[in-house]
């Protein structure tokens with residue numbers, strides 16, 4: 001089947017198997033391997049991307065369901081001039097990552113969370129990120145990072 | 157001013173935050189075939205027949221092999237304790253012994269084709285009676301390895317035949333308390349599952365990518381499997397998405413990838429699914445413990461005895477040897493005059509047990525810390541007071557415990573005092589008393605542990621080299637193998653500090669056996685005190701070499717040469733114009749045939765013993781049994797801290813995993829050996845929503861064992877927090893008559909305990 005979508009501002013058009021998952025398309029066919037796969041039950045959030053501006057777990061969609069969509073992955077998050085997005089910067093400044101495996105999904109989920117709720121409480125951040133698992137950080141610094149990003153001025 | 161001890165941000169972060177890491181599954185390997193495994197659906201069965209005919213004919217299939225085709229000798233962990241007959245085959249041979257054991261390997265042009273073809277493999281099984289419960293395995297009614305004649309892999313110590321009466325360890329005790337405690341089996345769950353990929357070059361050398369904590373061990377095992385010299389094998393662990401001990405030991409299903417690549421003369425790759433991983437990657441803990449603690453009513457503990465039945469799973473690996481570390485840390489932070497230990501490790505029809513964050517030490521701490529609380533409850537004393545009455549004094553180090561373990565240095569009393577102060581312990585007890593008085597449905601529980609643990613437990617060496625490149629920057633190559641710990645930053649700090657460079661001017665290399673000369677790896681909280689010290693020594697030697705060279709070039713004495721305060725080179729003290737940059741020095745050294753390169757095999761001076769005190773505050777709903785962790789306060793002392801940012805990160809992660817074991821996580825089987833928690837929907841992996849932010853306070857008591865003064869910090873959080881949380885849950889219900897609840901303290905278990913205790 002044919003599918004067309006825009007990923008990180010670049011239009012793509014590809015012939016895909018109907019059963020191909022969106023995450024497999026992004027990783028395998030587009031070569032955007034920043035988005036990871038951590039489970040097979042839609043539980044971990046490693047595969048989170050922005051789909052029309054909202055976070056989705058890209059293992060829960062088929063590639064063909066991306067028809068016409070605007071998708072942003074971790075590779076497309078930094079500003080065009082190379083400056084980090086405030087969430088990316090806050091993750092670094094607050095040591096919100098260790099092995100990095102959950103990080104792309106976690107960052108995309110955090111971006112989406114702050115879009116919906118620009119000034120969350122720590123509790124709201126924790127509830128909001130419940131679907132994104134991390135085994136390394138104990139979440140403490142991830143929460144710090146999201147709160148710091150919320151405070152940063154250039155988060156538009 | 158030295159950079160050491162400062163909060164330096166990680167240099168490795170940018171990549172992970174902008175394009176993501178390069179994990180094995182991200183490595184581009186053109187033309188690679190995909191491997192998938194047919195795994196046993198039964199816990200224990202004889203294999204009556206395997207038919208791969210249809211699978212071989214399926215579209216895209218390249219190969220399908222059974223144990224017979226492979227014909228490799230089983231792989232056995234190199235440990236005398238493990239009987240030869242219990243060695244694990246690469247593919248199940250004659251018998252399957254756990255659900256998830258690989259039986260047939262199918263290789264195809266695409267992953268989807270390999271997975272589809274697995275469905276076409278026909279395996280006939282004759283079911284055998286499974287043994288799932290380790291206590292029942294002891295009966296030897298059903299044997300996993302009939303040739304062994306027993307399910308017991310190995311044992312330590314003697315049973316306590318005297319019991320608690322006259323002539324026993326407990327003779328003369330006013331009070332003796334006994335309890336069976338389950339230290340349940342958990343799944344390590346690194347977020348990146350296992351993966352490996354193999355390709356042979358035109359020269360016949362193997363390059364093997366693998367998600368591993370120990371690339372050099374991997375190289376050894378690959379060479380052995382392939383029957384070639386180690387120099388024919390290159391192992392690369394690219395970015396690794398967490399390990400937690402479960403990626404120390406090479407697994408047969410990841411090694412076989414290389415054997416298949418050679419057989420097919422084609423690159424082969426394999427990435428397990430999470431559901432496979434839950435069964436394939438080793439599990440942690442898995443001890444049934446029987447504690448006996450005795451002493452006097454004034455709170456003095458006189459004797460302690462621990463009996464352990466260690467579940468080893470179907471094939472003994474590191475898991476079978478965990479009781480050794482449990483015994484080493486038997487009496488924890490306490491000066492207990494008499495103690496005894498007895499363990500038996502048994503095989504069961506379950507996933508093999510391996511190291512998991514703490515590996516044998518959390519089990520020791522859990523047992524002694526639960527025992528202290530049981531003892532305190534029995535004599536009606538505050539658990540903090542009982543601990544204080546028995547802690548080893550700060551003036552008594554080095555201290556040798558009754559079991560013979562020699563602790564380097566510590567201040568356990570100081571840690572406890574600080575904990576009680578920063579947590580507001582007294583006020584919390586008052587709040588608790590208030591809630592008890594009002595019989596509120598939500599009761600408060602306080603639980604503590606004062607822990608000590610052993611890091612860098614093995615004897616041996618670790619390698620590091622430091623070299624000045626022609627452009628004046630340094631490169632450090634190390635034998636440790638970080639997978640999230642931040643060594644790139646930490647090791648660069650060590651080199652930068654010595655040589656007067658910036659952290660960014662140090663290139664960090666690890667986990668490639670062709671580029672790093674030798675190494676052991678990263679596990680057991682060993683890295684900084686082994687590889688980190690080796691790095692410091694190598695940098696120191698390079699500095700000395702450079703000073704000699706600069707002195708010669710500048711016609712002065714080496715003692716007069718110092719690092720340029722502005723960085724980037726050396727100069728004659730007080731004469732900034734008499735200066736050589738690192739690039740000049742590197743060039744001159746190479747010209748003279750003696751490059752500025754130092755290689756160090758650092759032989760470390762024995763283990764170190766980090767310690768601390770943790771307090772958990774929980775709220776327990778006595779109507780539903782639901783437990784909420786309100787606060788987690790941690791005081792940790794891992795000696796001198798190189799980078800507090802990284803140290804805190806290690807503690808946070810450890811705390812979360814420790815809390816998770818106490819409250820949530822358990823890998824469960826039914827009585828037929830069918831796993832019940834085989835994916836991340838069923839396994840209650842802890843999320844952000846179940847945790848509070850942590851309150852951490854630090855102490856720094858430098859160890860005399862190495863020049864950095866550093867102990868390990870990777871596992872302390874897990875070791876201290878599990879018993880603290882566990883004790884807190886029981887404490888919340890103590891006034892209702894609850895004495896003990898096994899972990900994880902799920903609402904159901906808590907509710908049952910309350911109901912059972914009701915008068």
Ligand code: FES
Nearest residue numbers: 038042044045059
């Ligand atoms: S890979 Fe999509 S949620 Fe785990």
Ligand code: FES
Nearest residue numbers: 098102134135136
């Ligand atoms: S940083 Fe390793 S899983 Fe989150």
